[in-house]
Amino acid sequence: MSSFHSIVSRRDFMKALGLAGAGVGTTAAVAPVFRDLDEVISTSAESDYANPWWVKEVDQPTTEIDWNILQRFQKGSYNNFTAHLTTEEVKAIQAKTKQEAIARMTSSSKPGQTLRDNAIKVGGWAGVWYRMTQPNLTKDLVEGWDTVPTPEMLGVPKWQGTPEEGSNMITQALRFFGASSVSFAEINENTRKMIWAQMPQGTYPDITFEEAPKPSFNSASNKVIIPDTGIYAVVHTVRQSLDTSSRVGYLSDGAAGQAYDNCDIAQWRLQAFLKVLGYFSVSQNIQGNGPIVGWGVMSGLGEQGRLAHLITPGWGPMIRQSTMNIVNLPVAPKKPIDFGARKFCITCKKCADLCPSGALSKETKLTWDIVQAYDSVKPNLFNNPGLNNWPLDHFKCNRYWNESDTYCGVCQAVCVFSKDDASSVHEIVKATLAKTTMLNSFFVNMDKGFGYGLKPEDTIEEWWTNSFPVNGIHYDNDAYYN
Numbered sequence: 001m002s003s004f005h006s007i008v009s010r011r012d013f014m015k016a017l018g019l020a021g022a023g024v025g026t027t028a029a030v031a032p033v034f035r036d037l038d039e040v041i042s043t044s045a046e047s048d049y050a051n052p053w054w055v056k057e058v059d060q061p062t063t064e065i066d067w068n069i070l071q072r073f074q075k076g077s078y079n080n081f082t083a084h085l086t087t088e089e090v091k092a093i094q095a096k097t098k099q100e101a102i103a104r105m106t107s108s109s110k111p112g113q114t115l116r117d118n119a120i121k122v123g124g125w126a127g128v129w130y131r132m133t134q135p136n137l138t139k140d141l142v143e144g145w146d147t148v149p150t151p152e153m154l155g156v157p158k159w160q161g162t163p164e165e166g167s168n169m170i171t172q173a174l175r176f177f178g179a180s181s182v183s184f185a186e187i188n189e190n191t192r193k194m195i196w197a198q199m200p201q202g203t204y205p206d207i208t209f210e211e212a213p214k215p216s217f218n219s220a221s222n223k224v225i226i227p228d229t230g231i232y233a234v235v236h237t238v239r240q241s242l243d244t245s246s247r248v249g250y251l252s253d254g255a256a257g258q259a260y261d262n263c264d265i266a267q268w269r270l271q272a273f274l275k276v277l278g279y280f281s282v283s284q285n286i287q288g289n290g291p292i293v294g295w296g297v298m299s300g301l302g303e304q305g306r307l308a309h310l311i312t313p314g315w316g317p318m319i320r321q322s323t324m325n326i327v328n329l330p331v332a333p334k335k336p337i338d339f340g341a342r343k344f345c346i347t348c349k350k351c352a353d354l355c356p357s358g359a360l361s362k363e364t365k366l367t368w369d370i371v372q373a374y375d376s377v378k379p380n381l382f383n384n385p386g387l388n389n390w391p392l393d394h395f396k397c398n399r400y401w402n403e404s405d406t407y408c409g410v411c412q413a414v415c416v417f418s419k420d421d422a423s424s425v426h427e428i429v430k431a432t433l434a435k436t437t438m439l440n441s442f443f444v445n446m447d448k449g450f451g452y453g454l455k456p457e458d459t460i461e462e463w464w465t466n467s468f469p470v471n472g473i474h475y476d477n478d479a480y481y482n
């Protein structure tokens with residue numbers, strides 16, 4: 001891990017904060033941060049698979065949830081584009097977009113949207129797209145691959161252990177399978193409402209909880225049955241390349257696709273791993289078993305940000321995605337966390353200011369309302385009531401995707417928490433804002449002043465000649481796991 005000293009000295013940092021020479025007052029509010037910066041960094045580095053000291057476990061998530069209002073979302077009806085426009089409007093948008101994309105790729109006129117950039121996008125996504133079209137996908141996701149042996153087939157008893165041993169074993173396995181962070185959540189009367197009412201694919205079978213020994217998919221009744229008791233949520237993320245995501249266009253799309261694919265591969269591996277041990281894992285396509293951000297929040301992997309994405313302490317929202325698998329191997333659930341991210345979003349509106357479609361709320365105040373209906377847009381098809389939130393207008397976002405021929409991702413790339421260098425001054429900033437909101441405005445301005453965010457258009461294509469680490473990710477700067 002690189003040293004804090006090689007990047008900025010304590011004195012410089014204090015100066016940058018305007019706190020050099022400050023006495024009790026402000027510095028006292030963030031005392032642990034400024035008492036010994038080296039200790040801060042080493043504390044983070046030594047806590048294997050644990051959050052840094054400035055991340056607090058809390059009983060209630062920082063996203064306020066009204067469990068009486070929240071209901072299982074009718075995922076089979078989810079629609080963020082075609083249901084809000086006429087068929088003619090949809091066709092017209094898609095035809096125009098296609099024509100413009102062909103012109104750009106033919107002339108290589110737009111950095112980030114050339115033919116070879118598009119090839120990176122398709123390469124990043126190809127595995128996900130392929131798996132999503134497999135005829136047996138629903139059965140495989142629910143019941144596992146037939147080719148994977150069970151303990152009975154191997155002639156051995158199933159694995160047994162305590163919930164803590166189960167958690168440790170799954171964390172170790174998932175890390176080996178490619179996960180960046182791993183956690184666990186209880187599936188109880190409340191959190192069960194965070195499991196989709198239908199599978200988000202194919203024939204959209206209903207998901208029901210019943211007394212049953214194992215999960216199953218019945219194609220005749222179009223129903224997925226999940227055992228009612230003894231189930232737990234395993235949640236994991238994988239990191240996404242910030243450098244590539246900051247090059248808006250097809251390159252950024254490729255980074256998202258590659259990370260989705262890595263996340264998806266890790267869950268298939270987990271499922272096979274558990275089947276060999278004698279347990280099941282109900283997996284899902286990239287839309288998850290339920291709201292992915294919600295499961296990231298409930299398992300303590302991060303907080304929900306204004307951008308409607310999970311903000312993790314380590315890498316901000318530069319991850320895909322808090323994938324949740326329903327397993328029956330007993331694990332020890334964790335609590336939600338608070339490191340000041342959601343409070344920071346109250347002041348910071350950077351993602352909303354830079355969102356090209358206006359899909360992100362710029363309101364300071366949170367609301368229990370979902371996006372209000374307008375024109376022919378029906379927000380109940382994409383928002384689920386029950387959260388005190390900055391609701392995301394999925395239609396505006398997706399319309400922009402359809403018009404630009406990209407998956408955008410600007411909000412994720414520009415987020416103040418999306419920084420690669422976990423051992424630098426950014427760690428100190430995060431430790432500070434976890435302790436006090438007093439400096440939040442200053443940090444927002446500092447981020448803007450340093451010009452963090454998207455790569456300038458004339459440098460996007462330098463991606464093809466720059467050397468970069470595997471997956472475009474600086475794993476060596478991973479303060480929490482090195």
Ligand code: SF4
Nearest residue numbers: 355397408409410411
């Ligand atoms: S992906 Fe783009 S359009 Fe969608 S919310 Fe983020 S910034 Fe806005």
Ligand code: SF4
Nearest residue numbers: 305306345348351415
């Ligand atoms: S850019 Fe700012 S407001 Fe948006 S999610 Fe990140 S911290 Fe929150």
